[in-house]
Amino acid sequence: MSSIKVKLKEKDVQQIKDICKSFGNNPGELINVLHKVQGVFGYLPAEVQEIVAQEIHVSVAKVYGVVTFYSFFTMIPKGKYPVSVCTGTACYVRGAEKVLEEFKKELGIKVGESTPDGKFSLTCLRCVGACGLAPVVMVGNKTYGRVSPDGVKDILKEFDA
Numbered sequence: 582m583s584s585i586k587v588k589l590k591e592k593d594v595q596q597i598k599d600i601c602k603s604f605g606n607n608p609g610e611l612i613n614v615l616h617k618v619q620g621v622f623g624y625l626p627a628e629v630q631e632i633v634a635q636e637i638h639v640s641v642a643k644v645y646g647v648v649t650f651y652s653f654f655t656m657i658p659k660g661k662y663p664v665s666v667c668t669g670t671a672c673y674v675r676g677a678e679k680v681l682e683e684f685k686k687e688l689g690i691k692v693g694e695s696t697p698d699g700k701f702s703l704t705c706l707r708c709v710g711a712c713g714l715a716p717v718v719m720v721g722n723k724t725y726g727r728v729s730p731d732g733v734k735d736i737l738k739e740f741d742a
């Protein structure tokens with residue numbers, strides 16, 4: 582997983598410290614703290630992880646280990662248009678894997694990454710509750726059904742402007 586350098590503002594640092602404090606700076610609350618922090622910042626860059634580690638007295642390696650282990654944590658900011666491919670059973674059976682491969686190819690990124698221009702990011706989702714339309718792809722809050730690998734280019738084109 583690649584990361585980017587960020588410069589945290591004073592108030593961001595304070596906010597992270599406050600979140601840690603709200604969990605009693607308790608090392609046992611690491612996952613909950615990270616959850617809350619990601620909810621605020623949208624992602625968990627190394628600089629943020631370092632502050633969490635320091636505040637709740639765990640090693641940076643431990644925080645990093647947790648962040649990279651759980652797929653719901655991300656070290657990369659979401660793109661302007663986050664692309665989510667449903668890989669739930671119904672979508673999987675109907676070829677979601679191939680659709681995902683096509684997005685990776687077209688965007689030149691892996692799952693969990695953003696394009697260098699910050700426009701698109703790519704994630705997988707569990708069933709989004711639209712199995713009748715499988716395979717399903719979401720871009721931002723727009724939902725696309727019965728997506729085929731051939732249709733991927735056209736979907737991305739909609740966001741070209």
Ligand code: FES
Nearest residue numbers: 669672708711712
């Ligand atoms: S499995 Fe994709 S919408 Fe249900």
